[in-house]
Amino acid sequence: QLQLVESGGGLVQPGGSLRLSCTASVNLDVYAIGWFRQAPGKEREGVSCISSRGGATNYPVSVKGRFTISRDNAKNTVYLQMNSLKPEDTAVYYCNVFAMANYWGQGTQVTVSA
Numbered sequence: 629q630l631q632l633v634e635s636g637g638g639l640v641q642p643g644g645s646l647r648l649s650c651t652a653s654v655n656l657d658v659y660a661i662g663w664f665r666q667a668p669g670k671e672r673e674g675v676s677c678i679s680s681r682g683g684a685t686n687y688p689v690s691v692k693g694r695f696t697i698s699r700d701n702a703k704n705t706v707y708l709q710m711n712s713l714k715p716e717d718t719a720v721y722y723c724n725v726f727a728m729a730n731y732w733g734q735g736t737q738v739t740v741s742a
Contacts, residue, residue, distance in 0.1 A: 630654055630731040632723055637736030640713055648708040648736055650723030657681070657701040660726045663708045665719035665738075672722070676708060691717075713740045 631653040640646055648663070662677040676697040678685045685697050696709040706723055720735040 630725065630728050632725070632731060632733035634721060634723055634733045634736040637721060637738045639739045639741065641742055642714060642740055644713050644740070645709070645711045646713065646738060648710065648721055648738075650706045650708075650733070652704045652706075652723075652725065654704065654725075655701070656699070656704050656706070656725070659728075661697075661699065661706045662724045662726060663695075663697060663706070663721060664724055665717075665721045666735075667719040670719075675721075677726075678706065710738070713738075715740045 633651050636646060636648040638646060658680050660677060660679050663675050664672050665675050666672040675691050676687050676695055678697045678699055682699050687695060694712045699706045718738060718740050720737050722732050722735045
């Protein structure tokens with residue numbers, strides 16, 4: 629069964645940076661991957677996605693220009709580099725394999741606060 633482990637979150641001041649990692653228990657080289665986030669009382673929302681070989685990425689306007697998704701298929705890992713963080717970025721961040729969409733890890737908490 630698929631296992632996903634997210635890491636790299638923490639407390640950061642506005643304008644700071646974090647790099648999140650998502651490591652999977654399966655070979656990811658044929659799967660598109662997404663990063664999502666969920667704040668208390670809010671619905672989960674997508675913040676980025678990347679094609680199986682990393683050649684295509686997508687971002688919502690809210691994070692475009694600040695977040696960068698990348699992947700290292702040899703390590704079964706997907707990354708989310710987050711720069712110029714804002715308080716509204718505060719959430720639990722999750723990765724998801726689109727072809728196995730019902731599997732989620734524990735998430736990693738990102739808190740942006742002065």
